[in-house]
Amino acid sequence: MNEAVETALRDRLAELFGSGTQLVRAALLGGGASMEAWAVDVETPRGPLALLVRRAAGGRIYREALSLANEFRVLQAASEARVAVPRPYGYFPDVAGREAFAMERLRGETVGRRIVQKPELSAARAALPTQMAEQLARIHALDVRSLPFLPGANDEAPLRRSLEILEAQLDDVGEPHPAIELGLWRLRRDLPRDEERVVCHGDFRIGNLMVSDAGLVGVLDWEFAHVGDPREDLAWPLVRAWRFGNERQSLGGIGDPEPFLERYAQLTGRRLSIGELRSFELLGNVRWAIGALTQARRHLAREERSVELAILGRLAAEVEHEVLSLL
Amino acid sequence: MGDRPHAAQLVEAVREFIEAEVLPAIADARLKFRVLVAANALTIAQRDLQIGDELVAEEIAVLEKLTGSRAVGTPRERSTALSRELARRIRRGDVPPGALETLRRIAELKLRAASPRYLERRS
Numbered sequence: 001m002n003e004a005v006e007t008a009l010r011d012r013l014a015e016l017f018g019s020g021t022q023l024v025r026a027a028l029l030g031g032g033a034s035m036e037a038w039a040v041d042v043e044t045p046r047g048p049l050a051l052l053v054r055r056a057a058g059g060r061i062y063r064e065a066l067s068l069a070n071e072f073r074v075l076q077a078a079s080e081a082r083v084a085v086p087r088p089y090g091y092f093p094d095v096a097g098r099e100a101f102a103m104e105r106l107r108g109e110t111v112g113r114r115i116v117q118k119p120e121l122s123a124a125r126a127a128l129p130t131q132m133a134e135q136l137a138r139i140h141a142l143d144v145r146s147l148p149f150l151p152g153a154n155d156e157a158p159l160r161r162s163l164e165i166l167e168a169q170l171d172d173v174g175e176p177h178p179a180i181e182l183g184l185w186r187l188r189r190d191l192p193r194d195e196e197r198v199v200c201h202g203d204f205r206i207g208n209l210m211v212s213d214a215g216l217v218g219v220l221d222w223e224f225a226h227v228g229d230p231r232e233d234l235a236w237p238l239v240r241a242w243r244f245g246n247e248r249q250s251l252g253g254i255g256d257p258e259p260f261l262e263r264y265a266q267l268t269g270r271r272l273s274i275g276e277l278r279s280f281e282l283l284g285n286v287r288w289a290i291g292a293l294t295q296a297r298r299h300l301a302r303e304e305r306s307v308e309l310a311i312l313g314r315l316a317a318e319v320e321h322e323v324l325s326l327l
Numbered sequence: 328m329g330d331r332p333h334a335a336q337l338v339e340a341v342r343e344f345i346e347a348e349v350l351p352a353i354a355d356a357r358l359k360f361r362v363l364v365a366a367n368a369l370t371i372a373q374r375d376l377q378i379g380d381e382l383v384a385e386e387i388a389v390l391e392k393l394t395g396s397r398a399v400g401t402p403r404e405r406s407t408a409l410s411r412e413l414a415r416r417i418r419r420g421d422v423p424p425g426a427l428e429t430l431r432r433i434a435e436l437k438l439r440a441a442s443p444r445y446l447e448r449r450s
Binding site for chain 2: 030167176177181184307308311315318320325327
């Protein structure tokens, strides 16, 4: 199986980088039932490259997640707009029967708990709030019309649409969660009107950012990109679950939200207070509560057996507690 | 069928074995993380077996008080039926007075089994 993938990769990468390209190493990293990640080293005619190849794994992907083809197109658009992303190299419709794409393999730390705790990353933590704002400003400036395949691209009211999707996902979980229902009820009442529609990353938080000693080096995991309200992306990294145990620093456990919001306001003119984001922080928590339950369902429905997915069904209680504390 | 070790004691024995003998033998960081998750899952199972009945009984009591309804069946069936009724009412916009306080109490009950340390940190 892996040999077939290696053989196919060797061919595709030679087509991409020129004949004479040698595949030095291809190692399957982690990955779930729906996606594989390969660390691939190649020797091209112009020198060595460290690649990360994402390849579909055949399992059912998450509803609302982009196909690899579209994720690659978003990555290209972000790269062209000088968002800090791994450089996209090529999309392959067929690598041993499944689609894949190759991008630059960045070096750094992505594990949330380590980013929050490691002493040698303290300078990075100090730099991250403004760096995160600068990246979000660039993402939110991407041209919506150039990415017409994004979910929500044809929707005039993305916030209403978000709530409808969340209700449907909660129904799919198939067990009652009145605490989350109360959060949704409050959001239907209090969520501000739709204002602007921008390209949203959809999962912009510590854990999906590559961080080095100097701070942010890459925005990763674009599969939930969509057209939506910029305030969704701004509040998502404030969600308690993404503070990785350092709860007092409400921006991802690495800093305070004020410098993040201030820098974003300077760059975009969208000046938002933490109070104005409160409904969106609630929305984020409701979304993650339902997300955790949905992931546990993948285990329970035998789509992807995993103790890590299974335990999320119970840790969702922490997120329900947070939802209620925000009401 | 009162032979020992009973379920909670068996789960505890496996968790202790994992923590004392398996974890120290693992070098791979990713595998180590997953084994820690597995050990945590066993801890939750152990607490379910030890205090789950008591937690479900209290959940049923507060849900009956809030909704004014009664449900039949095993305790777990009753708790699910009452939660489902409350969830449907809230979805329709019919939020019973006192729902927030009751649901906060239930969230604490859930966390006593699933994540007591989180509960301690937050309260």
